[in-house]
Amino acid sequence: xPKIKIDPEKCKGCGLCVLYCQKGCIKQSKLxxxxxxxxxxxxxxxxxxxxxxxxxxxxxLCITVYK
Amino acid sequence: xxxxxxxxxxxxxxxxxxxxxxxxxxVHRVICxxxxxxxxxEKLIGIAPVGCAVIAYDYWDFDVTEAAHGRVPAVATGIKRxxxxxxxxxxxxxxxxxxxxxxxxxxxxxxxxxxTIIFVNNTVYGMTGGQMAPTTLIKQKTATTPSGxxxxxxxxxxxVCELLSVLPGVAYAERVSVHNPxxxxxxxxxxxxAFENQIKGLGFSIVEVLSPCPTYxxxxxxxxxxxxxxxxxxxxxxxxxx
Numbered sequence: 001x002p003k004i005k006i007d008p009e010k011c012k013g014c015g016l017c018v019l020y021c022q023k024g025c026i027k028q029s030k031l032x033x034x035x036x037x038x039x040x041x042x043x044x045x046x047x048x049x050x051x052x053x054x055x056x057x058x059x060x061l062c063i064t065v066y067k
Numbered sequence: 068x069x070x071x072x073x074x075x076x077x078x079x080x081x082x083x084x085x086x087x088x089x090x091x092x093x094v095h096r097v098i099c100x101x102x103x104x105x106x107x108x109e110k111l112i113g114i115a116p117v118g119c120a121v122i123a124y125d126y127w128d129f130d131v132t133e134a135a136h137g138r139v140p141a142v143a144t145g146i147k148r149x150x151x152x153x154x155x156x157x158x159x160x161x162x163x164x165x166x167x168x169x170x171x172x173x174x175x176x177x178x179x180x181x182x183t184i185i186f187v188n189n190t191v192y193g194m195t196g197g198q199m200a201p202t203t204l205i206k207q208k209t210a211t212t213p214s215g216x217x218x219x220x221x222x223x224x225x226x227v228c229e230l231l232s233v234l235p236g237v238a239y240a241e242r243v244s245v246h247n248p249x250x251x252x253x254x255x256x257x258x259x260x261a262f263e264n265q266i267k268g269l270g271f272s273i274v275e276v277l278s279p280c281p282t283y284x285x286x287x288x289x290x291x292x293x294x295x296x297x298x299x300x301x302x303x304x305x306x307x308x309x
Contacts, residue, residue: 002071003068010082012086012087012088013087014087014088014281014288015088015287015288015289016088016288016289016292019289019292020247020248037087050071052071052072052248053248055072056072056248056251056252057093057245057247057248057251058092058093059083059085059087059088059089059090059091059092059093059096060082060083060085060092061074061078061092061096063072064070064072064073064074065070065071065072065073066068066069066070066071067068067069067071
């Protein structure tokens with residue numbers, strides 16, 4: 001089952017991964033990280049297809065994709 | 068379970084100073100992916116510009132030097148001529164390459180220097196506070212054009228790829244964009260080709276990358292990528308020019 005791992009402390013909360021996730025697996029968190037940004041978090045673990053779009057568009061290398 | 072996407076080896080595990088949603092981070096990573104794919108890290112020399120990417124050497128884990136504003140192609144020429152076995156690439160923004168460094172880029176291209184230039188076009192001066200750049204679109208609002216750029220006073224947006232593509236010294240000129248994952252992959256292919264051209268000794272290669280600057284476009288990250296994909300590509304069509 002493909003899955004992604006997000007580093008919430010590195011995330012600046014730009015939300016580009018949320019925009020390009022085809023399956024709506026990611027959303028912006030309501031809790032701030034140490035940087036003062038709202039990092040993204042995984043909401044739908046089973047939906048991930050491993051397309052890597054989120055990781056490809058992430059400007060801050062926060063996402064690792066496993067398949 | 069295998070990792071199918073992770074940090075390239077030649078980028079440092081360090082947080083960048085770029086604003087959220089900035090395209091520089093994507094371009095930095097794509098360059099490092101290409102460097103890893105081609106296995107040229109040990110003989111690579113990069114040249115950082117003046118602009119937002121001025122401390123790119125803190126993020127890349129290979130040899131990088133720094134040039135005065137706009138002088139990246141001149142420094143790249145010197146390094147490549149004295150160390151011809153190295154792979155030399157310059158990283159420049161639109162204020163750096165399109166304004167103060169116009170003479171350097173045109174003459175380096177015209178001499179057909181065997182170097183690679185990655186030109187990040189985000190239509191504003193990011194580092195100094197969002198002033199108008201030569202590549203700013205007509206009617207685009209910036210810190211120095213609060214009511215929008217006017218052709219009568221400020222001229223037309225400068226199309227660098229089209230301009231350089233007529234020079235016989237240029238081996239390869241392509242414009243790509245990083246506003247969505249599909250285009251990031253195309254950008255990677257273009258950057259790879261630009262490096263391969265240098266390895267083969269074909270001459271001057273330039274890849275222009277259209278990139279979002281959410282902060283000085285005054286848009287959210289999501290709207291900024293949409294703006295690049297809808298508005299910016301109309302003025303700066305993507306494709307191979309030479």
